[in-house]
Amino acid sequence: QQPVQSPQAVILREGEDAVINCSSSKALYSVHWYRQKHGEAPVFLMILLKGGEQKGHEKISASFNEKKQQSSLYLTASQLSYSGTYFCGTQTDFGYSGGGADGLTFGKGTHLIIQP
Amino acid sequence: GAGVSQSPSNKVTEKGKDVELRCDPISGHTALYWYRQSLGQGLEFLIYFQGNSAPDKSGLPSDRFSAERTGGSVSTLTIQRTQQEDSAVYLCASSRDRADGYTFGSGTRLTVV
Numbered sequence: 001q002q003p004v005q006s007p008q009a010v011i012l013r014e015g016e017d018a019v020i021n022c023s024s025s026k027a028l029y030s031v032h033w034y035r036q037k038h039g040e041a042p043v044f045l046m047i048l049l050k051g052g053e054q055k056g057h058e059k060i061s062a063s064f065n066e067k068k069q070q071s072s073l074y075l076t077a078s079q080l081s082y083s084g085t086y087f088c089g090t091q092t093d094f095g096y097s098g099g100g101a102d103g104l105t106f107g108k109g110t111h112l113i114i115q116p
Numbered sequence: 117g118a119g120v121s122q123s124p125s126n127k128v129t130e131k132g133k134d135v136e137l138r139c140d141p142i143s144g145h146t147a148l149y150w151y152r153q154s155l156g157q158g159l160e161f162l163i164y165f166q167g168n169s170a171p172d173k174s175g176l177p178s179d180r181f182s183a184e185r186t187g188g189s190v191s192t193l194t195i196q197r198t199q200q201e202d203s204a205v206y207l208c209a210s211s212r213d214r215a216d217g218y219t220f221g222s223g224t225r226l227t228v229v
Contacts, residue, residue: 041220102164103151103175
């Protein structure tokens with residue numbers, strides 16, 4: 001089942017902060033975050049794993065609430081280069097060592113526009 | 117290679133023809149994924165390979181779609197008897213393992229006329 005992202009779109013002035021949320025109805029093994037610019041492939045930002053491990057870019061921060069199956073991506077002091085569509089992707093926790101045995105299911109995306 | 121390579125970058129085909137899309141993942145990446153993205157839409161999962169086996173092919177939309185991976189490396193996505201609704205960008209991604217971020221290729225833009 002597809003995770004739900006909110007908001008659908010955000011318009012910010014350069015330097016402002018934004019939070020993008022992602023929620024799932026399933027127990028999760030991991031949450032991924034990607035950014036896609038128009039006409040380009042998605043680019044990996046961060047992965048948050050069940051149990052607390054995180055891997056990703058230093059300037060990106062995110063949280064993962066395992067009990068609520070929710071994740072949030074925090075963009076602070078936004079720059080023009082942050083513009084794009086942000087996707088969260090989730091992997092199911094099957095409750096045994098097979099966690100993450102499925103491909104990512106992506107949300108519909110959040111369109112972020114940064115204005116000078 | 118340095119990145120995920122997909123070919124062709126663009127493909128125009130007539131309705132009813134078969135097409136093959138190729139993905140060459142990053143060397144050493146054991147996991148490989150196929151997605152498709154229609155214009156202005158999100159990413160639709162198609163199939164996931166771990167090595168040469170496909171533990172998750174739940175996203176293949178019909179039996180016209182098939183994929184294989186050989187030697188734990190190159191993968192081919194085949195669409196038989198193409199339909200206009202198959203028109204989309206087909207993206208391939210790879211990762212070192214299931215607990216790692218994906219690196220996407222630039223995609224193949226398929227247009228069925």
